[in-house]
Amino acid sequence: MLAIASEPIFVLADTAMIGRLGVEPLAARAIASSLIGGIYWLFAFLIFGTTTLVGYHRGAGEPEICGEICLHALFLAAVGGIVVSILGILFAPHLYVLMGAGPDVSTLGSTYFRIRIAGSPFTFLLFATVGFLRGIQDTRTPMVIAFVVNGLNLVLDYLLIYGGLGLPAMGLRGAGIATLASQILAGTICLAVLFFSSHTSQYRLNRWRFNARRFLSLSRIGRDLAIRTGALRFSLVFATGTVARMGTASLSGHEIALQLFLLSSDTIDGIAVAGQTLAAKHLGADRPDKAYQMGKILILCGCVAGLIFGSGYILLKQPLIVLFTRSPEVAEVLGIAVFVLLALFQPVNGVVFASDGFLIGAHDTRYLMWAMLIGALGFFVPISWISLKWDLGLPGVWTGLSLLMAWRLATNSLRFFRKRWVLAFPGRN
Template sequence: MTTSQILKEILRLAIPAMLALASTPLLSIGETAMIGRLGAEPLAARAIGAALTGAIYWVFAFLTFGSTTLIGHHYGAGDVKACGETYLHGLFLAVIGGAAIAAVCIVFAPELYRLMGADDKVAELGARYFRVYIAGAPCTLIMLASVGFFRGVQNTRTPMVLAFFTNGLQLILGYGLIYGHFGLPRLELLGAAVAAVIAQSAGALTYVGSFFLGRETAPYRQISSQICKERLVPLFRIGQDLAIRTGALRGSLVFATATAARMGAVTLSAYEIAFQLFMLCSEVIDGLAVAGQALVAKYLGSGQRSTAFRMGKIVTACGAVVGVGFALFFLATREPILQFFTSSTQVHATLTFELFVLVGLMQPFNGIVFVLDGLLIGAKDTRYLMWAMLAGGLGLFVPIAWLSLRQGWGLTGLLIGISALMAWRLLTNGYRFGTWRRSA
């Protein structure tokens, strides 16, 4: 394939994936802005809840990333039956895992908030919010497994459409239920949780319906409905590595939120804004990572190793360019961004211009890191990613975050810790891609 043909393939998958992924942090940003106007305590409660659910759901991200890799390899090899059966087993794990998550978290919601360092008022408010929100866990995991299937068969358009639908529905319902508009009751923070559960349920039903009723998915439905070891074991193997790797990453971010919570509601609110900007960039650039992962899996599944390597170089360069764009945007719009999120002068003073510069400068490096993650996952190199993330999260970030609390470094220390973690991932991922490409 020529370079232009490879780039066309990347963009065909990446643009819908970018738009779909960007809708999630945009939803979170909009929800954060709405809740932020209720006061510091509701915003802090929402921040802790988001950190907890993010950590939990990202441990189960193998339902998306593992399925994409396995189904992509089957797709490249022309094994349509294996594609459908892998998805069916992903749904099975989603329902079982989601029900278990919901049950445990509903029971231990107050304890989880206190473990995160929330004071009594935030813990009481947050526990009510979290118990409702986490009830939608089975539906959320079903959506994760479904996204993995569609990406694996080189279709990112369907997940884009359904992401717009579910996130748009949640935002509209959230606005109505938080403030009491559209004839809906004013539930404030609890309204955001109710809106999320309704949207998650609608999204899960639509995804499953798209597979079992859609014309394009008909060839993939010629499958056995029995749960078998042949399909579960590969999912568990790649899922184990990704769950530990992602658990270390999200655990580091949860530790950062817990550390910020112990620094006070103002610092936590400022950290939440910086984190939302970080996630916006990561979700958009992850669209390129999705394209890289799906294409690497397909090319390797069909034996085209040299094409997989060439594609990897091109998509990594694209990630760096998008990261530079985000850096320039953040640096040019600091004041409007802060005004959008909160009217608190204390939060504005905490999130200084210098810290905004730090957040901006991180983005080009983040762009390369996120894309390399996708490439290595698509190549089934998940065990290496697991060990590298454990070393970076536990050996580098957690000590810096702990020192930030003990030494009074505040938000500056936390953001430096995140920057150090991303630098570590850049070095380790870049090294591994170099060794992988030499074998191509």
């Protein structure tokens, strides 16, 4: 959980530093974060799919297959990362126009976006490596990598945004360079761990050949997760584009609220990771009853964690707003309604994220895909659009997000407690 929690904490610090530059840089970053987050999460199957497949075969006592899955994931990461980098650099200005950004925000953001998207191959290598390490139940190494890389990013952020130690103050562009440097370091460390660490030696293959079966198994789970995640990220990007048309202050306020939402969700994802890894392991060892008992405990932990975050957001509302912005317009847009919605749904989020992880570990990704498509496209996107047309403002958009989370709570709970996930993994009957 510490590894996952470090990411949003450092992102929050990054957001606070950029917020001090003014409303336009924060708005430019908001659009870039929404777009890049959406693109990257399409490749999140490199984490979750690899974890599920490696965990299952490790539970079945098949280390050689674990190694094959890892190498195929690295291949997909490298190819996908190069393609994303090229396309992102070419189409950055067009994406900002599509998102409804004004000329000043678009000019600032396009440069920042290009710098950040250039690091995609290294980020995707990190995804595949973390997925493999989680699958073999090594959570310590990803934690160390996360703290080293995010710590470097934070230090470089300060030096390159404001200037220091002889480095020029580059503002938003400096924040992008800091992130790119951290991405390169992350990819390099991951390759060193996989190919030179004694810890992973038993999974290394003397010779690697392309195996269609391994590729297809990763592609199938990747397809379901990519569509599921794509629907979620599309709805979030659509919401951000809608908020951008409400004005720069609304967009900046949305970015702050969204980063707080991601802080809690990414932290609770530590519980989801445990659920995913252990569900895959117990099903691989043909112990579904043990997986179910473990899942109930982790879902309860997710709910408690959500209660803690929700209470914190209510109690610390004003200090959090002051931390991120000095603009009275942004503070007014955030208001009471958005923070109340953000806080009240934290326990719901905790149950959803924990059960998500368990069901992914059980390979029940097709069900999750359809549930997300209905919730994101049936609830969140229409309500975001209505919020703009009917002048409901930021509270309207966040009401849509809250309804999406309520839908996910209902569908995940139904699936988990009815135990339909037991037969989801290919080959089980």
